[in-house]
Amino acid sequence: MNTQTFSIGELAKALDITPRSIRFYEEQGLLNPERQGQNRVYFKKDKVRLKLILRGKRLGFSLAETKTLFELYDSNQNSKAQLETMLLMTTEKRRHMLQQLEDIQMLMNELDEVESRCKEELAALSHP
Incomplete structure (x- = not known):
């Protein structure tokens, strides 16, 4: 099975944001990448989640509101x-x-x- 993964740099470049922004969303509990040693490993689900965070931000939703939706979805x-x-x-x-x-x-x-x-x-x- 070939599961596509992304480094933080690849994900940042693909979505035109900074790695710092991605780390911030992780600190806020919106993303939870896997770790390989010191490196973060992101999967397609993380990329989708990040796109939803950015869409919510564009629509004026707070990160807390976005987190609430993610928690409901996850449950x-x-x-x-x-x-x-x-x-x-x-x-x-x-x-x-x-x-x-x-x-x-x-x-x-x-x-x-x-x-x-x-x-x-x-x-x-x-x-x-």
Whole structure:
């Protein structure tokens, strides 16, 4: 059986992250590579897990949230609890992002008003 393995450097290069980031995720309990002496040995499952960590990060999930999902998955790979938790987390993340979007729109409107007033005042100063 030919099981593909990766060194930390290979995994870092393949996913365009630093070995330090991978070690950090390991310290946080998100990855658990095997050891051969002092070297870490990663398998395809570790690469998949790392991709999920990075996707979660892009989506704004904390490492604690990602760890919770991994723990649910590890305890039961076809877990209703895992899916329900993921749905709750995505609903909450969406709610938070919509609030941020509203806040940004409000700030953009305020900036538009300030910009408009500045232009009007500059025009008035330029043409007394």
